[in-house]
Amino acid sequence: KVLNVIFTVNLTHLKMIEDSAPLFIREQALNPKPQGGFNFENWHRNERLQNEFRAKGISSNLPKVMLTGTTICGCVYKDGVVLGADTRATGGSEVADKNCEKIGYIAPNIYCGGAGTAGDTFQMKKLVSSQLDLLRLSTGTQSRVVTANTILKQQLFKHQGHISAALIVGGVDCTGPHLYNIYPHGSSNKVPFCTMGSGSLAAISVMESTYKPDMTEEEAVEMAKEAILSGIFNDLGSGSNCDITIIRCSGEVTRTRGFEKPNDTKLLRDKIRHPKELVVPSGSTKVLESSFLKYIDVQDVTAPEPMMI
Amino acid sequence: AADTLGSYGGLARFTEVERICKAGEETLVACDGDYSDWQHIGKIIKELEVEDRCVADNITHTPHQYWSCLTRILYHRRSKMNPLWNSLVIAGYSDDAAFLGTTDKIGTSYEADYVATGLGLHMALPVLRRKWKEGMSEEEARALVEDCMRVLFYRDCRTINRIMFAKVDKHGQKIFEPSPIPTNWS
Numbered sequence: 001k002v003l004n005v006i007f008t009v010n011l012t013h014l015k016m017i018e019d020s021a022p023l024f025i026r027e028q029a030l031n032p033k034p035q036g037g038f039n040f041e042n043w044h045r046n047e048r049l050q051n052e053f054r055a056k057g058i059s060s061n062l063p064k065v066m067l068t069g070t071t072i073c074g075c076v077y078k079d080g081v082v083l084g085a086d087t088r089a090t091g092g093s094e095v096a097d098k099n100c101e102k103i104g105y106i107a108p109n110i111y112c113g114g115a116g117t118a119g120d121t122f123q124m125k126k127l128v129s130s131q132l133d134l135l136r137l138s139t140g141t142q143s144r145v146v147t148a149n150t151i152l153k154q155q156l157f158k159h160q161g162h163i164s165a166a167l168i169v170g171g172v173d174c175t176g177p178h179l180y181n182i183y184p185h186g187s188s189n190k191v192p193f194c195t196m197g198s199g200s201l202a203a204i205s206v207m208e209s210t211y212k213p214d215m216t217e218e219e220a221v222e223m224a225k226e227a228i229l230s231g232i233f234n235d236l237g238s239g240s241n242c243d244i245t246i247i248r249c250s251g252e253v254t255r256t257r258g259f260e261k262p263n264d265t266k267l268l269r270d271k272i273r274h275p276k277e278l279v280v281p282s283g284s285t286k287v288l289e290s291s292f293l294k295y296i297d298v299q300d301v302t303a304p305e306p307m308m309i
Numbered sequence: 310a311a312d313t314l315g316s317y318g319g320l321a322r323f324t325e326v327e328r329i330c331k332a333g334e335e336t337l338v339a340c341d342g343d344y345s346d347w348q349h350i351g352k353i354i355k356e357l358e359v360e361d362r363c364v365a366d367n368i369t370h371t372p373h374q375y376w377s378c379l380t381r382i383l384y385h386r387r388s389k390m391n392p393l394w395n396s397l398v399i400a401g402y403s404d405d406a407a408f409l410g411t412t413d414k415i416g417t418s419y420e421a422d423y424v425a426t427g428l429g430l431h432m433a434l435p436v437l438r439r440k441w442k443e444g445m446s447e448e449e450a451r452a453l454v455e456d457c458m459r460v461l462f463y464r465d466c467r468t469i470n471r472i473m474f475a476k477v478d479k480h481g482q483k484i485f486e487p488s489p490i491p492t493n494w495s
Contacts, residue, residue: 201428201431201432201435201464202431202432202434202435203435204432204460204464205431205432205433205435205436205457205460205464206435206436206439208459208460208463208464209436209456209459209460213495226439230435230436230438230439231435233435233438234431234434234435234438
């Protein structure tokens with residue numbers, strides 16, 4: 001019923017424009033330009049389809065969003081910022097990616113960890129990274145962490161929480177080391193340490209009990225690692241390895257993929273002994289007959305004399 | 310340990326609610342959840358104690374027995390679709406062994422070396438899992454529990470900084486006066 005109504009309205013709208021309006025207005029009505037923000041036209045249809053499936057007892061095959069049901073954390077220490085993340089991406093209750101990378105590059109001195117819908121976090125990081133790139137070119141100065149924070153939160157607020165990206169932005173700029181956490185609806189906090197994602201409660205409990213101001217790099221990395229491990233082992237949406245990124249005031253950045261691999265399956269896989277029968281040595285298949293067919297005839301042809309005009 | 314807040318949704322209505330009580334000579338029971346159901350459970354525990362004394366056979370209920378009995382009662386109520394909306398922690402010391410068990414409003418129960426209920430499942434259990442060791446001394450255990458309660462006070466909105474600690478060992482039960490724990494909000 002809803003679809004029918006929309007259809008008739010469109011037609012009458014076109015009919016009204018047709019007779020009197022100049023050409024460019026008619027063209028606009030026929031080819032409407034897409035406006036900013038999200039288009040929720042199909043929402044009613046999707047709801048209706050789901051209800052119909054449920055009534056008929058068919059399990060709906062709508063695709064499940066890939067989430068980084070996650071633990072990410074960040075912490076400011078005396079000479080910089082440490083960001084940590086786990087590496088499990090889930091789709092529903094299944095592990096979609098056992099070793100995904102959640103801490104992404106924003107600027108040479110700013111990195112960002114993302115929790116929530118994997119596609120959303122990746123695109124947001126890409127977006128702010130390219131915007132900061134352009135800003136650096138036009139201003140000629142190093143990017144500031146607060147700029148990344150502002151761009152991200154304005155973008156997320158514009159989409160009213162429909163972009164499901166919870167981010168931790170950390171970096172060092174001319175004003176010192178900074179850490180911000182940004183929620184999907186567009187609010188952000190400037191914090192000395194924070195965690196986001198489904199494993200955030202497990203991780204924040206570790207951070208709250210071990211944080212102290214002005215830590216050394218070893219202490220901060222140890223705290224971030226313990227917080228992520230706590231998330232990995234106590235939260236089902238987080239798992240696999242722990243990645244650590246250290247951004248120092250000196251400008252040096254260390255990104256370690258797989259800083260700690262408590263769930264390494266290599267040891268188990270190496271122990272698997274394939275039965276000898278499955279490993280076939282070359283030359284064990286007996287050749288009974290071989291024949292060679294000429295597929296094409298290769299002829300040498302002398303090129304004719306070039307035509308003189 | 311338990312904080313002493315009885316809240317009414319978002320209102321911190323009663324700040325001197327005692328959520329830990331003694332059961333017999335060797336057991337402590339602490340609860341989380343509905344206060345009126347907790348009062349009912351308190352009455353049940355009293356009935357069990359009285360029955361124990363009336364039988365007068367010089368055998369008192371062990372903590373394990375209190376835990377089993379409460380589990381049965383909670384599960385029975387859930388099966389009647391009328392649960393007692395609480396999570397209980399039962400601790401005791403009997404026969405030279407410490408006992409710690411927990412029961413839920415749906416009757417899920419288990420014995421463990423460390424337990425937590427409510428938001429403590431998400432926040433305190435990770436800390437306990439990391440820091441608990443076999444054969445801890447009382448001071449270490451008290452410090453660990455205090456650490457957990459501090460983290461919970463930092464991150465749970467529905468708590469207050471007035472914590473009641475209790476311990477039970479071979480000398481008996483002791484419930485300490487509620488007191489605040491030191492916090493740093495900077």
